[in-house]
Amino acid sequence: MEILDILLTANFWEAAIRIASPLIFGVLGALICERAGVLNLGIEGIFTAGAMAGWMAVWLGVDLWTGVLVAALTGAAFGFLHAMLTVPLGLSQHVSGIGVTLLASSLSYFIYRTALPNVSTPPRIEPFRPFEIPFLSDLPFIGSALFSQTAFTYLAFILVAVVAYVLYKTPLGLALRAVGDNPDSVDAQGLSVYGLRIGAVVAGSALMAMGGAFLTMSAFDAFFFGMVNGRGWICIALTVFASWRPGKALAGALLFGAFDAFQVRLQTQVGAFLPSQVFLMLPYFFAIVALVLVARKADYPRALLVPWFKGAR
């Protein structure tokens, strides 16, 4: 059967993991912010800013990992802006997030256009190359699917473990989870609610920007206008789907990646019967369905969206 044929190729799973990689960064970033009680709708713009900043740093001559660092710092800066508006000032997280998205994307486009006023074809960089892990990449099937990705993808997988460890095995993680559920209890222990929340939003935004950088530095090799194309919003949906857990975030991103890769392959097989746009819509519907399925029983961090002021109990 044709569908099974698609699912049984290593090439398909390799693509699924590649598509999932930026989303892994994005969902991890979003879940860190939301675990601390702050919805970060700046994600779509922060993806764009990370994609642009990382690409441009490399284009200007720094090496790839420095480019990733530049992207992360750019994301952190926008995260800091969102954190200042929503944490100490307690302003609407929805509106501030949309504002950060508009600002980060327009600033990225503005800087790109100002630096490159008259280019018709976007200049390319030398992106991350697939890195074949010795021995493991020789394994049949999973060798080429899982162990011949770029180093940037391996970083995404490593970060899932790191975030899970920090969140569940360290005092910092405990405080972080508490501040999104019951900030008063954190305050009562003498910890800084503001500090934890600001730190979480800054760190989460840095991860989001790395997701954006993956697009220009590993998945593709150039920056295009509109290249993020809703991936940030999909991450917000997947975060709910993952019930704010790093392991489930990985699973959700991989499921989405598999679905998207499947959609592309289906298109080449039955594309003659249906317009291409039908297939391109499917990933967005997938995200909506994923959200709807879990929304009722979703265990939202209890203090999500609720501003907290010191001394105002």
Place this chain on the structure above:
Amino acid sequence: MIRFEPRQDTPAILSILAPVFAAVAALALAAIPLAFAGAPILESYRLMVQGAFGSLFVFSETLTRTTPLILTGLAAAVAFRARLWNIGGEGQLYAGALAAVAVGTGIIDGPPVVMIPLVLVAGALAGALLMLGPTLLKLKFGADEVVTTLLLNFVMLLFVQMMLEGALQDPMSLGWPQSAPIIDSAALPPLLPRLRVHSGLILGLIAAVAVAILIRRTVWGFEIRAVGENAAAARFAGIPVTATMVRVALISGGLAGLAGVGEVAGLKGYLTSDLSPGFGYAGIVVAMLARLSPLGVVAAALFIAAIFVGADSMSRGTGVASYIADLVVALSLLCVLVGGFVTRYRIRLVGARKAEA
């Protein structure tokens, strides 16, 4: 140490001045990217003002841009009043535009008194239906409408592209993805000869007054405000929260749909997939700048339109990338958000001893 004290009531002058200051601050902050681009700063601002208001022709262009922004701004303002986060104005605008070309390009013909209301109703209905989906998902399944409306914007744009390469493609377009032209009897007439400003502007103004009356003077409006302030308390008081949310969704989506009708039937004359340069998203900024006041939306829409038209013209004069307009719009949103804080809290500097106590 700095302390914030909630105000009991906001002085009226402050609620009017805060958005004005926000707009000025956004423009002032734009000096940084202008300097980065190496443009002469004062000259750039002068060109921007001249480009938006300098002649009858450019002012007509500004009013033309104001038209969809009033409607998408009202769409956001009504929804936000009820705390329904409709971020899908962009998709609803395209839904409205698509419905307008579906009925207004010759399938049926009649006198303008029939055809114009027909395209308007079709567009409003399409926008309303597109917002009904996410609202029902929110009410039935608790799915966050921010995410669903945002994702539907992308779906809708793909759907428009699909229709423009399929059922609604103009057979005379030689394969170009655009719709057939709106027939004359369905077109919104121009307001002034040889200028692009069209009667959609009047429609927008009527809509603003109608929404103002709805919110301030009707039972529905009272219910919308009550649900927005405290849905649990409203439900306890016997207000039909679900019905109110659905009503708000239909009104909000319908208004955004009308913006799409105006753009195809009043301005462009046919539909392409680049009809809107983000009017839906800019509508959110308009609504926030207006502090969700329907009449304030008109002023805020004029400001944002002037930024777009003025910056375009300045960009041609100085070579500064035209994304400067989007930057000012984004900065306006963040500035008005901070400005709103000032109207709600008194900022006090208090001595260290007092803070310890």
